[in-house]
Amino acid sequence: MPSFTSKRAASVPDSVFLVMDRAKSRRRRQGGEVIDLSIGSSDLPPPKEVMTALAEAALDPKTYGYCLKGCTRPFLEAATRWFAERFGVSFDPDTEALTLIGTQEGLAHLLMAVADPGDVLLLPEVSYPSYWGAARVAGVEPYPVPLDPAFRPVLEAIPPEPLRRARVLLLNFPNNPTAATADRAYFERALAFAEAHDLLIIHDNPYVDFIFEGEALPLLSIEGAKARTVELFSFSKSYHLGGVRLGFALGNAEAIAALERIKAPIDFNQYAGILRMGIKALSLPLARIREDVAKFQKRRDALVKTLQDAGVPVPSPKASLYVWMPLPSGTDDVTFALRLIETTGVAVAPGQGFGPGGRGYLRIALVQPPEVLKAAAEKIVAMLD
């Protein structure tokens, strides 16, 4: 029998989210309601001006040709201007910035661009699922770094052997799924660690605007970070544009050039109309985004208060789109999540979908209004009892 599956394709891990997807479909087929808190896809509408910019671009015949590097220049100028005005660090739009078809695409290609098969990728032991698959596609070996009680990778705990072969350290703050944030001191330690062990840091930062309390700066805002960092920014969360697929990378020029080389035979950049839309989004005043983030904060409060009032020891996230809830010890997260959807219609993400360290946790996405989240929390509490 011929095989039409490469070893590479076969090595991509199955996701427990497929199991959840099937459970959601079963429930819907049976006529049951589903409150879907299992994926981080915002339910809020994109800003009106941003949708208008896309609609106008779609009616302009000039936007339909292949979009080569020169065509992305206005977008990259807007992206670098956005970062400089907000965080005070300048990047060259020609050499230190690149358009992405979403950060998920960018990250997968970036790993291929900066690491070789057999190299080690250091990543948090609880991580966004696509990281594990992207590592396999690139042929790099993921090494799960243990987390401290604040869910930040303990870099000093990495043994010498994986460290010797490590090429990249992948970080993500504010974090999906744990909601962990990093302060300046943590980032400075991570940069010193990268320097000492000759690593590139990839910082995946789609939640740059999703800060409820305190400060959570991009890694590239730290002086000198660009020597060892590529940071990825997305339009999916801040502007509720997950389906449109747009992001950008900023940082180290050599890594950006390598990414551009890898992408050249694969894609022709994003559609020029979507780039125009992105320029519009980046020009919006920060206050507009903060209005939406305040809505997510109210949602967080409704969900967390209901759980905490019922005695569930769940921390209130200071950032991100998620609540990371520990289950009572010995409770299997996949079994619990399946029973929850089958009996109540509430869909959440089981923690082990994010890696071995996620066992015994549920990730609840704040993608419904406060009253729906409160009702969902009551159902979770009833199931715990």
Ligand SMILES: Cc1ncc(COP(=O)(O)O)c(C=O)c1O
């Ligand atoms: C940590 C993280 N990275 C990347 C993505 C995907 O972003 P994009 O839509 O830009 O591909 C998500 C989406 O949930 C995410 O949580």
